[in-house]
Amino acid sequence: MTLKLGVPSKGRLMDKTFDWFGRHGITLQRTGSEREYAGSVDGVDGVALVLLSAGEIPRELAAGRIHLGVTGTDLVQEKLPDWMRQVRSIAPLGFGHADLILAVPKCWIDVETLDDLDAVAAQFRANHGFRLRIATKYHRLVHSHLSAHGVADYQLVDSQGATEGTVANLTAEAIADITSTGETLRANHLKILKGEPVLKSQATLFASRMADWDPTARAAMRALGAAMGRDDATDGVFQ
Ligand SMILES: Nc1ncnc2c1ncn2[C@@H]1O[C@H](COP(=O)(O)OP(=O)(O)OP(=O)(O)O)[C@@H](O)[C@H]1O
Ligand SMILES: O=P(O)(O)OC[C@H]1O[C@H](OP(=O)(O)OP(=O)(O)O)[C@H](O)[C@@H]1O
Missing domain, CATH: 3.40.190.10 (Periplasmic binding protein-like II)
Known part of the structure; x- marks a missing residue:
């Protein structure tokens, strides 16, 4: 299964998330028309971009419908009473303070x-x-x-x-x-x-503990971790 990466679909959070991944050699892009919520990922195999409202990303992570998601710690802690069991914080991103x-x-x-x-x-x-x-x-x-x-x-x-x-x-x-x-x-x-x-609060990359981490998703996650210089990125995530 392709690893699904949820990213805010508009505004400063989206732009800064794209910049952050870009600095790690991964190009996230919106594709299609200006209003179409579709995107692409270059620089790592097996990752699909899912553009979502920042407020909905905690729920999607908790449901395991996305493997990774970028959103504010405020939204995760407000919307997920059991957030520590459902997600893992992989990296604070240094914006959205x-x-x-x-x-x-x-x-x-x-x-x-x-x-x-x-x-x-x-x-x-x-x-x-x-x-x-x-x-x-x-x-x-x-x-x-x-x-x-x-x-x-x-x-x-x-x-x-x-x-x-x-x-x-x-x-x-x-x-x-x-x-x-x-x-x-x-x-x-x-x-x-x-x-x-x-x-x-700040924008943070979260991993879902509830998603289906099959071998393809695991391989993509390891490749992302390597690009981020974070060999520990997968610790405690795969079920
Ligand atoms: N002025 C601000 N400066 C820095 N961060 C902010 C600011 N306003 C909101 N944020 C952060 O941005 C994130 C998204 O907040 P926002 O309220 O825009 O979400 P949302 O309303 O769910 O998004 P959407 O408008 O897509 O539905 C939150 O984590 C919040 O802490
Ligand atoms: O301290 P400041 O720099 O002035 O920023 C704070 C404002 O930013 C956010 O609003 P946003 O623009 O996201 O609109 P909202 O009212 O829909 O939350 C937040 O809800 C505050 O209203």
């Missing part, structure tokens, strides 16, 4: 830390009769981070995009989202809570 953080309105001068948020959340519930709302698409990671820090008086509201706008739109009081330059937060009058971020 983003921190998953909690942020509150800049004008909340008494709120700088998670402890402050906890205090304000209890007060908020008493005043308003409902729990303080935190908008995010990272439900699992945020919930477990807040639990670990003893914060309980809140509710998560789902936001799949433009999350920083939810506070001005009065659909949330706080947000949890990824930030890179901090520009989107500043533009929306939000400040990051002090302390460690919920997660530090």
